[in-house]
Amino acid sequence: MTSSNAASSPDPTVQPVPASVVQQVDAADSTLQNPQRAVISLGSNLGNRLETLQGAIDALEDTPGVRVKAVSPVYETEPWGVEPGTQPSYFNAVVIVKTTLPPASLLERAHAIEEAFHRARDTRWGPRTIDVDIVAYQGVVSDDPALTLPHPRAHERAFVLVPWHDVDPGAEVAGHGPVAGLLTAVGAQGVIARPDLTLVLPD
Ligand SMILES: Nc1ncnc2c1ncn2[C@@H]1O[C@H](COP(=O)(O)OP(=O)(O)OP(=O)(O)O)[C@@H](O)[C@H]1O
Numbered sequence: 001m002t003s004s005n006a007a008s009s010p011d012p013t014v015q016p017v018p019a020s021v022v023q024q025v026d027a028a029d030s031t032l033q034n035p036q037r038a039v040i041s042l043g044s045n046l047g048n049r050l051e052t053l054q055g056a057i058d059a060l061e062d063t064p065g066v067r068v069k070a071v072s073p074v075y076e077t078e079p080w081g082v083e084p085g086t087q088p089s090y091f092n093a094v095v096i097v098k099t100t101l102p103p104a105s106l107l108e109r110a111h112a113i114e115e116a117f118h119r120a121r122d123t124r125w126g127p128r129t130i131d132v133d134i135v136a137y138q139g140v141v142s143d144d145p146a147l148t149l150p151h152p153r154a155h156e157r158a159f160v161l162v163p164w165h166d167v168d169p170g171a172e173v174a175g176h177g178p179v180a181g182l183l184t185a186v187g188a189q190g191v192i193a194r195p196d197l198t199l200v201l202p203d
Pocket residue numbers: 107121123124125126131132133134135144145146147148149150151152153
């Protein structure tokens with residue numbers, strides 16, 4: 001797209017397109033042609049945790065403009081950020097997607113999936129049927145509170161780093177360094193592999 005100038009146009013109904021709009025449209029066009037790689041963390045500690053994680057993966061795959069490329073093993077994890085013994089354990093996993101959706105639309109879809117699984121939002125870090133967090137979106141760095149990228153606490157959460165490292169051992173958290181090194185620093189206590197349980201990459 002190029003900006004047009006009403007003064008030089010023979011048609012007086014043609015309005016000039018502001019440069020900022022041209023930039024946004026160009027950025028959207030380029031994303032449409034180049035799917036971006038995003039890392040999504042899934043967690044569940046209420047209800048049928050495995051079924052819900054698989055349901056969220058299937059819902060991501062059913063999203064126009066999203067393709068699930070990799071699904072990590074399942075881990076049973078101690079609830080992070082709350083008093084020990086106050087919540088059921090979580091099942092956690094990480095998926096890699098390729099997407100033509102911009103970050104804000106991917107977050108909207110994440111929230112829609114949480115709603116579809118009746119996730120309650122009453123308490124910070126409260127128990128939930130499903131949590132869908134955007135851990136990283138390509139190399140985007142943003143401090144927008146509505147969508148902070150990379151996720152502001154991913155680098156200190158073993159329940160994110162362990163499955164992320166499984167699906168992408170060379171991954172880096174922008175501003176924090178390689179996932180492998182972060183994992184060494186944080187440790188994997190409270191993150192137990194569940195090889196008896198598997199999540200399926202949709203066809
Ligand atoms: N990278 C991100 N992924 C998901 N939500 C984000 C992100 N950055 C900011 N948010 C915002 O955080 C808000 C709260 O998200 P949510 O309820 O999932 O938090 P939480 O899972 O309880 O805690 P945490 O953010 O520590 O994982 C969301 O409404 C969303 O706008």
